[in-house]
Amino acid sequence: QDILDPPEDCFRIRMIITLLQTCGHYFDRxxxxxxxxxxxxxxxxxxxxxxxxxLDIEFDIQ
Structure with missing residues (x-):
């Protein structure tokens, strides 16, 4: 078991989703x-x- 990134911790996923929603359109070509x-x-x-x-993360990913 990884104490730095436990399986139930989704902070990193939420952070990446926020970054992609904010500046993802700059990476379009x-x-x-x-x-x-x-x-x-x-x-x-x-x-x-x-x-x-x-579920809220699943909806954001889709």
Missing amino acids: GSSKRKLDKFLIYFQRYVLSKGSIP
């Missing part, structure tokens, strides 16, 4: 878009590794 696409793959992997996440 070129190399920035490719980097964001690659990051989103890792973010999805991280979210799936958390197991059960709250």
Whole structure:
């Protein structure tokens, strides 16, 4: 069990969602878009590794 990032703690997910909602539109073309696409793959992997996440976060992700 990881004490720095416990499975039930979703703070990092909420933080990334807020950042993407705030400035995600700046990454809509070129190399920035490719980097964001690659990051989103890792973010999805991280979210799936958390197991059960709250419904409000699920709605924000969709």
